[in-house]
Amino acid sequence: MKDKPVVAIVGRPNVGKSTLFNRLVGGRVAIVQPEPGVTRDRIYREAEWNGRRFVLADTGGVVEEAADTIEAGVRKQVARAIEEADLVLFVVDALTGVVSEDKAVADILRRSQKPVLLVVNKVDRFDPPPALGEFYALGMGEPLPVSAAQGLNTGDLLDAVVSRLPLRKAGRKEEGEALRVAVVGRPNVGKSSLVNAILGEERVLVSETPGTTRDAVDTPFERGGRRYVLVDTAGIRRKSRVEMPVERYSIIRAQKALARAEVAVLVLDAVEGVTAQDKRIAGMVEEAGRAVVIAVNKWDLVPRERKNAGEYREAVTAALDFLGYAPVVFTVATAGRGVGELLEAVDRAAANARRRVPAAELNALLAEAVLRNPPPPVRGKRLQIYAAKQVAENPPVFLLHVNGPELMYFSYRRYLENQLRAAYDFSGTPIRFKLRRKHRDGTRSVSPGTL
Numbered sequence: 001m002k003d004k005p006v007v008a009i010v011g012r013p014n015v016g017k018s019t020l021f022n023r024l025v026g027g028r029v030a031i032v033q034p035e036p037g038v039t040r041d042r043i044y045r046e047a048e049w050n051g052r053r054f055v056l057a058d059t060g061g062v063v064e065e066a067a068d069t070i071e072a073g074v075r076k077q078v079a080r081a082i083e084e085a086d087l088v089l090f091v092v093d094a095l096t097g098v099v100s101e102d103k104a105v106a107d108i109l110r111r112s113q114k115p116v117l118l119v120v121n122k123v124d125r126f127d128p129p130p131a132l133g134e135f136y137a138l139g140m141g142e143p144l145p146v147s148a149a150q151g152l153n154t155g156d157l158l159d160a161v162v163s164r165l166p167l168r169k170a171g172r173k174e175e176g177e178a179l180r181v182a183v184v185g186r187p188n189v190g191k192s193s194l195v196n197a198i199l200g201e202e203r204v205l206v207s208e209t210p211g212t213t214r215d216a217v218d219t220p221f222e223r224g225g226r227r228y229v230l231v232d233t234a235g236i237r238r239k240s241r242v243e244m245p246v247e248r249y250s251i252i253r254a255q256k257a258l259a260r261a262e263v264a265v266l267v268l269d270a271v272e273g274v275t276a277q278d279k280r281i282a283g284m285v286e287e288a289g290r291a292v293v294i295a296v297n298k299w300d301l302v303p304r305e306r307k308n309a310g311e312y313r314e315a316v317t318a319a320l321d322f323l324g325y326a327p328v329v330f331t332v333a334t335a336g337r338g339v340g341e342l343l344e345a346v347d348r349a350a351a352n353a354r355r356r357v358p359a360a361e362l363n364a365l366l367a368e369a370v371l372r373n374p375p376p377p378v379r380g381k382r383l384q385i386y387a388a389k390q391v392a393e394n395p396p397v398f399l400l401h402v403n404g405p406e407l408m409y410f411s412y413r414r415y416l417e418n419q420l421r422a423a424y425d426f427s428g429t430p431i432r433f434k435l436r437r438k439h440r441d442g443t444r445s446v447s448p449g450t451l
Helices: 017-025 069-084 100-112 133-138 154-164 191-199 245-259 276-288 309-319 339-353 359-372 410-423
Strands: 006-010 043-049 052-058 087-093 116-121 179-184 217-223 226-232 263-269 291-297 328-330 385-392 397-402 432-438 444-446
Touching: 006 017, 006 069, 017 043, 017 052, 017 087, 017 116, 017 154, 043 154, 052 154, 069 100, 087 100, 087 133, 087 154, 100 133, 116 133, 116 154, 179 191, 179 245, 179 276, 179 339, 191 217, 191 226, 191 263, 191 291, 191 339, 245 276, 263 276, 263 339, 276 291, 291 309, 291 339, 309 328, 328 339, 359 385, 359 410, 385 432, 410 432
Parallel strands: 006 052, 006 087, 087 116, 179 226, 179 263, 263 291, 291 328, 397 432
Antiparallel strands: 043 052, 217 226, 385 397, 432 444
């Protein structure tokens, strides 16, 4: 965000801030529900209007008096969004008029001394012109009416936004794309604390209450000249525990975060160990084909008699045997311990997921593996591998030309995968095999699925 101006959307709960955010960025990014308080963390997306690019930030609703730690955390997040913003969109509700919470938000903005645009949302008719006189009492200048839900007058709003944005000199051109890392796990294992420890600031709302994070929050940062985007996802609960529509949306967002990430950090609770829900989430990661690093968080809370890292690592690997290739890192997010090692493991996993094996080396390796341990016969026939090549990366996919895909036992596929892993560093990434039948006449057909 360093080379783009930032526009923060603020206001009390349920005035339509997230609906406006989605309208201006052109997609359903923030969760929108009739109930107040759905948005809690800051959510950032890039927007463009008439050739001007800027970063739009959605924030949680500000209440007059924070009744609990979550509301207090939301106020802190909003304060930070205002602090870093070049322009603030103060959103109020045309249907309810000015209420005491609007006045409280106006006081916060006056103290910030930031440029403010007063946006009166939920104006669904402009003929006759809406009566906006009472909103002048907020002292935020001329109110600008819009309907975020219907998109009415949002073009005029964007014109007003870009006319007030400062001109910034373009920063240095970034080389390459940022590495996208999805942080996943069940609720209350410390995902948000871990994200904050990596960033070195309280960027994501942290609370002991399970389910605090609801949206997937994309946060760019740099470390050692390497660019990353962290996606802190809502805790994934068992379906039987999902009662609120918001939580169902959060699960979908977590799955989408995995789909667009290169590496997943699967966060476990060191005290509770690997649970059934951890296994389900690990299965989602494996099915998505993401490179993965396992972070065993809250390591400081493990009793001394159980605190053997080697034995604990073996137990995790045994419980999640289908992710046996994933490195295990021990962290204490609240103290920032293990963060450096975790990011180093993420870098290695990403690099290994992009690794390519030359065809000549691959064929020589497989030929030697088959010679050393021939495939078992299946109904009197034995698997033959005629040729192989790597056809994809992230994750690595190897195409094998064989006499019969059905002759490849799972155990033999695992044997070939282990031979590849022994020869090349594929730690942290899954490996896929795709089988293609080669007929006697030389024609080929692709077998269904990828092993």
